[in-house]
Amino acid sequence: MNIVCVGAGSMAESMIHGWINKRIMKAENIAVMNKSDLERLENLKDEYGVNIVQKERVELRDADFILLAMKPKDVEAALTDIKDNLSGNAVILSVVAGVSIETIQRHVGNLPVARAMPNTSAKVGKSATGVAWSKWVTLEQQHDLRNLLSSIGSVTVVDESQLDAVTAVAGSGPAYIYYFAEAMTEAAVANGLSPADAKRLVRQTFAGASDMLQHEDFAVLRKKVTSPNGTTAAGIAALERNDFKGIIGECVKDAASRSQALGREFK
Numbered sequence: 001m002n003i004v005c006v007g008a009g010s011m012a013e014s015m016i017h018g019w020i021n022k023r024i025m026k027a028e029n030i031a032v033m034n035k036s037d038l039e040r041l042e043n044l045k046d047e048y049g050v051n052i053v054q055k056e057r058v059e060l061r062d063a064d065f066i067l068l069a070m071k072p073k074d075v076e077a078a079l080t081d082i083k084d085n086l087s088g089n090a091v092i093l094s095v096v097a098g099v100s101i102e103t104i105q106r107h108v109g110n111l112p113v114a115r116a117m118p119n120t121s122a123k124v125g126k127s128a129t130g131v132a133w134s135k136w137v138t139l140e141q142q143h144d145l146r147n148l149l150s151s152i153g154s155v156t157v158v159d160e161s162q163l164d165a166v167t168a169v170a171g172s173g174p175a176y177i178y179y180f181a182e183a184m185t186e187a188a189v190a191n192g193l194s195p196a197d198a199k200r201l202v203r204q205t206f207a208g209a210s211d212m213l214q215h216e217d218f219a220v221l222r223k224k225v226t227s228p229n230g231t232t233a234a235g236i237a238a239l240e241r242n243d244f245k246g247i248i249g250e251c252v253k254d255a256a257s258r259s260q261a262l263g264r265e266f267k
């Protein structure tokens with residue numbers, strides 16, 4: 001199986017890292033191309049052993065899967081640029097936020113197109129990925145796509161209309177968690193801990209809690225920490241007073257709306 005990554009930024013790198021780490025792909029079967037940054041491609045070649053798409057672009061013609069991993073505004077130019085080099089057998093796997101299967105097919109014709117929304121935890125094999133595909137994707141190709149995506153984490157097959165929600169929760173989600181970790185660290189320092197100790201404590205608290213989340217119901221876990229009239233109850237009361245759930249609700253709603261807007265903007 002051959003894959004060409006069109007767009008070689010942080011998302012493509014996370015996926016390449018996951019595929020090679022899990023030995024689902026050999027580096028020699030992966031090729032990368034981008035808009036203009038040859039140094040970036042050379043770096044990926046040095047780091048992972050992947051190929052760089054050559055001027056003649058045989059790699060594109062031989063590809064079973066084309067990973068589309070550029071910003072939404074660059075999709076049209078990228079597809080216009082590669083469409084004459086694609087074989088009819090290639091499946092396009094887009095991770096671009098918002099841009100619909102219909103829009104992609106308008107540029108390349110009735111090629112099989114799948115849209116996935118992974119996240120950067122692909123790098124450590126722990127992406128939470130949602131995927132939807134068009135009717136042109138055969139059962140065998142669906143099977144290969146599941147394999148490719150499950151090598152970087154969990155896979156949830158959804159209807160394309162649900163991908164905006166997947167993007168808002170799982171695609172963007174790691175950033176909310178990092179933001180929460182930053183806020184906890186700042187609060188720890190404000191309450192007298194050294195920055196180094198604060199960071200170590202917060203990092204391990206997140207790591208331990210995220211392990212626990214795998215095994216028990218979220219609310220049950222929370223209740224087990226929360227002694228009546230204790231410290232956690234006081235902390236949670238502050239979250240409730242400040243409408244923490246409302247804030248998170250708005251955060252996810254705005255991210256999903258932005259995903260829809262990107263789809264309209266780059267139709």
Ligand SMILES: NC(=O)C1=CN([C@@H]2O[C@H](COP(=O)(O)OP(=O)(O)OC[C@H]3O[C@@H](n4cnc5c(N)ncnc54)[C@H](O)[C@@H]3O)[C@@H](O)[C@H]2O)C=CC1
Pocket residue numbers: 006007008009010011012033034035036037069070071072074077078079081095096097117118119120171172
């Ligand atoms: N970073 C993240 O956490 C996630 C990103 N995504 C999606 O992945 C896509 C890529 O995001 P990043 O990797 O973060 O962006 P990035 O900015 O790190 O990389 C974009 C890459 O696209 C290339 N590119 C631009 N125009 C091109 C063209 N015409 N032909 C070929 N290559 C071209 C750039 O040279 C660059 O290598 C975005 O659409 C984003 O919505 C999806 C899930 C998570």
Ligand SMILES: O=C(O)[C@@H]1CCC=N1
Pocket residue numbers: 097167171172
């Ligand atoms: O922020 C973005 O638009 C992309 C999509 C999901 C994560 N990063």
